[in-house]
Amino acid sequence: MGNIYSEIGKNVRELRLQLGLTQEKLAERVHATPSYIVRIEQGTRKPTLDFLARLATSLNVPLPQLLRREAVPRESLLIREINTLLEGQPELVLRLGHRLVSTLVMFMVEEKGVKGLQKAAEGRSSYRVSMTVRGRRRDAGKPRKG
Numbered sequence: 221m222g223n224i225y226s227e228i229g230k231n232v233r234e235l236r237l238q239l240g241l242t243q244e245k246l247a248e249r250v251h252a253t254p255s256y257i258v259r260i261e262q263g264t265r266k267p268t269l270d271f272l273a274r275l276a277t278s279l280n281v282p283l284p285q286l287l288r289r290e291a292v293p294r295e296s297l298l299i300r301e302i303n304t305l306l307e308g309q310p311e312l313v314l315r316l317g318h319r320l321v322s323t324l325v326m327f328m329v330e331e332k333g334v335k336g337l338q339k340a341a342e343g344r345s346s347y348r349v350s351m352t353v354r355g356r357r358r359d360a361g362k363p364r365k366g
Contacts, residue, residue: 224287226263228272231286233261235279239301249278280304 236246236257243257250257250271259265260275267275276283280300306314 223263225260225266227289228267228286229261229263231288232257232275232279235281235286236261239279246275246278250274 232246236243241249243261244254247254247257251274252271256265260267272286273283276286279286306317309317
């Protein structure tokens with residue numbers, strides 16, 4: 221096992237990559253230089269507790285998660301991202317989001333099975349999703365040509 225700063229660096233890198241952030245983008249979010257982020261990820265810098273708190277906030281995780289010695293499950297990050305998107309939204313938006321996700325999951329499981337869910341999660345789905353908004357049909361995507 222490496223030292224705690226190496227572990228923090230590994231966690232920061234893993235979380236950053238799972239969120240699709242570059243070192244430059246993360247540096248912007250926490251008001252640091254990209255080279256400082258590089259050195260933290262390499263475990264060669266000893267960030268302050270205040271800086272670690274800013275990193276945790278920017279990576280949508282609680283501070284103790286940066287200090288963990290085991291890998292962070294990707295699913296928990298996706299749930300946190302969804303929660304962050306929904307935080308502070310009106311009840312109507314939350315109900316619509318719940319209904320949309322429930323309907324999508326039921327459709328995918330019934331019509332496409334697990335492989336269909338996997339394709340959709342990877343963005344390789346070949347069908348359209350449509351919904352009615354204010355009495356008009358809106359397409360959420362175009363079918364891909366295979």
